[in-house]
Amino acid sequence: MQVAEKGHQPRLSLGEDRNMVTKLLSINLTLFAFLLFVKVIYLLGRYHESSFEDVMDWLTLPASPARLLTKPWSLLTSMFTHAAIHSNQWFDWSIVYNMIWLFFFGSTLQHLAGYQRIVPLYLYGGLVAALFYITGMNLIPSLHLLASTSYTLGAAGSVMCLAVAVTTLAPRYRILPTMGGGIPLWVITLLYVVSLLGSNVLEGHDNSLYLTLAGGALTGFVMIRQWERGNDWGAPLNRFLYKLSHLFHPDEENTRDLLVSTGMPFRRVSTKSPTVPEARLNEILDKISMQGIDALTLEEKETLLRASRGE
Structure with missing residues (x-):
């Protein structure tokens, strides 16, 4: 993944x-x-x-x-x-x-x-x-x-x-x-x-x-x-652009949310996450594919974040 x-x-x-x-x-x-x-x-x-x-x-x-x-x-x-x-x-x-x-x-x-x-x-x-x-x-x-x-x-x-x-x-x-x-x-x-x-x-x-x-x-x-x-x-x-933009702030960490993606964007993926069922993850990714990320609920976004962190 x-x-x-x-x-x-x-x-x-x-x-x-x-x-x-x-x-x-x-x-x-x-x-x-x-x-x-x-x-x-x-x-x-x-x-x-x-x-x-x-x-x-x-x-x-x-x-x-x-x-x-x-x-x-x-x-x-x-x-x-x-x-x-x-x-x-x-x-x-x-x-x-x-x-x-x-x-x-x-x-x-x-x-x-x-x-x-x-x-x-x-x-x-x-x-x-x-x-x-x-x-x-x-x-x-x-x-x-x-x-x-x-x-x-x-x-x-x-x-x-x-x-x-x-x-x-x-x-x-x-x-x-x-x-x-x-x-x-x-x-x-x-x-x-x-x-x-x-x-x-x-x-x-x-x-x-x-x-x-x-x-x-x-x-x-x-x-x-x-x-x-x-x-x-x-x-x-x-x-390269990220390093260039942080040239004078090398210790700055990127704390933005992470989103699971695949080679086929927003399609079915395999995951080793023990807490997020694969069927649930695929359901959310299909929703993004059809409606865009803005259509996700807060719970769905948190689920993707947990999956990306492997929690």
Whole structure:
């Protein structure tokens, strides 16, 4: 029986330490606000347009491998960067679109599978999306001519990763179940994909967006399938981030509640616990699978805690 940490996680809790979705939203929105402020200062100061473009050049991901070698950090910064680079655009509306869907898919996944899934999927999805973008721009003939001057930015690949991950995990999960039985998650994901691709066509952008979306989607599917089989590819990253965040507090103990999980999340498991019958444990895990952790009673949560501790 595997034991994984998972505190009681409300779908929206801006003050919750372990709400990784709101942390990612905060990073994206803070950087966006900072860049918007910088752009306003540059434009009001009548600086040349290229001045702000020089700032953005440090954050955006270039399609050229040679340029990437001069700023490898852009693999990370690009997935958090949203900004209208040219002076004829004041506001990048993609930040609104991406953050709405990041909140929706991220919160749903966090509710179903725990906060530990969110950051690894976001970062790994963004990195693979970046690699797909660079590879495709340099190998696809119709895009190769643009590679030397092209760049990408934004969270589209990471959000697609989360969308595919949660839909793969629970495609029939109902959103707003009290309203006529609710809407299946897969339907909302389909609407998201169609609207994203449709807006790309209507706005006349090139096909490079499809590369990042494909990379993010593949990552989300593979990682969540591996997690269902008991292979948590995000665990090393979570351990690294935990140690990094506690660098100056090495003796601080994690005292949050523990939740029993398995390779197949919220499915039947074998347990050696002498005080919690296996049938009772499986009944609770099935309830989480169908209704989410918020549906558990206090007694059921205490039962899971005892099982995780082997009491």
